[in-house]
Amino acid sequence: IPFMFNCVQWFEVLDGLLGKHWRNTGLFFNCTFLLFGSVIQLIACASNIYYINDNLDKRTWTYIFGACCATTVFIPSFHNYRIWSFLGLLMSTYTAWYLTIASLIHGQVERVKHFVPKTMILYFTGATNILYTFGGLTQEIMHAMWKPQKFKLTYLVATLNLLTLTLPSASAVYRAFGDLLLPHSNALALLPSTQFRCTAEVLQLF
Template sequence: MGITSGIIFQLLYGALGCWSCYITMCLYMDYVKILERHNTRRKSHIIQWYEVLNGLLGRWWRAPGLLFNCALLVSTATIQLIACANTIWYMNNSLDKRTWTFIFGALCFLTVLIPTARNYRLWVFFGIFMTTYTAWYFTIASIFFEKHDKHVQHSAPVSTIQYFSGATNILFTFGNHALTLEIAEAMDTPRKYKTTNVYAILYTFTLTLPSAVSVYWRFGDQMLDHPNALAVFSPSKFKNVAIILMLTHQFIEFAALVVPVFAMWEKLLGIHCSQNYTLKCVARMPIVLGICFLAIMLPFFGSINSVVGATLSSIGIYILPCLAFMVIRQHKESRENAVEQPPFWIKSWVGVYCINLGLVIWVGIIGIGFGSWASMHNLMHKVEKFGWFAKCFQC
């Protein structure tokens, strides 16, 4: 996308991601209020997005909520598994990436043992340290240690397809990967998550902006051919540490993403509130098996990111919550009884509606429209070049 557009779109989609999270949490708190008023909330039951839509708007809204939420979580978990194989290959290429996918796919079966997201909070905290090290390794190594090429080219954006593929990658990055309510449910005070998420996005900027700018400044157009920045850095012990930490982080994120899918699957089977731990573990195995199959079939890391961002993330994370909010709040009673009133910097429901409508139009045109066209074109090009079930993509 080039430096200017890359920075602007990160800031824009970071803000839109915070807003969609805020809207989602507003509807979540309304739903919790209804459950508590009727004394129907169960302690062992994890509330998920499609249930909020069902409780507030009915089953016709439940279906798209369930479809896009589940598909996005499965797709993002698949991306993490692909990323594991891509990352380890830069440290040990004695095995091809498909073989590494099989190995990490087998390890991913350990995630069926995680009871709930609450049992996972400490590992997620470690994941923050791991991504922090890697991002600042990219930044520092690019500025001080990598060889400077006097003839480096910075010609991006080189095509409309590349430009909008990059835009949808950023859209996907700040979309919370459909985990908003699952994270909130794992907190002692779920209502605080809307604020926590803002701090999280601000911290994310300290990782993504310096590393993206410095790596592109140092390597330029080389990055157009590498979906993983680790490919262009010289071998070193610091790079190996970054690889090991990112592998661990990607495995942690895989687990964080599949736990909500496990909950949906258990609810479908009617065993979600069961105390039979062994039964739950066995029932979860087909989910991991299906994700492993997808990762082996389509191992195109960057291209899959773009497709998921343009289709599933655009609709499920950005557009659907804003549309649902506008439908619910059109009634005066809903506005008066809302747990969360308009924020102090807007003060009016008209302002909230304007932001929602602007988000829906922008993401609909740029994300779904141009983004889907560019990302699908990019993905089909990769399939034609490497084929399905590629043994070693970009090796």
């Protein structure tokens, strides 16, 4: 396969430069990161559906969505994810702008506070939230591209689009609710229950 059409993983680069031990270390780190990322996504889905239907607890919803998501192993190729990626982009766009508009309409809560972190735990909690605000764009997108040589342009456009989704919503929600976000794992829980919020919660399940 010509090099320009081949997708090289970063741990394969470690294999070529530093040897198989570093490759295995990188592969182990990558698998661990994906495992914990998947668990976080399942918990987030369970949290969303819990606000729509609280007849079951969050742990039960996590098991249900875990079983449903496990069926994705039957998808034969990364290229088949392309339509789901496009739909996911539309769903994320709706949710992000719903959070922005709803927070601006809601306005600041009474005596809203915006404290700076005073302990190491709070500091790293905030740092983690910032990292998750900007999401993650990795080289895996190349596996779904028919022309991976255009990855640089695709990555740039994806990053710019990500900024338009994350910065306005994160700023608007934090301005409106401040430190009330700290004990809440889901920002949607702070907004009043409306048809628009339910739509956002359902869309985030996909």
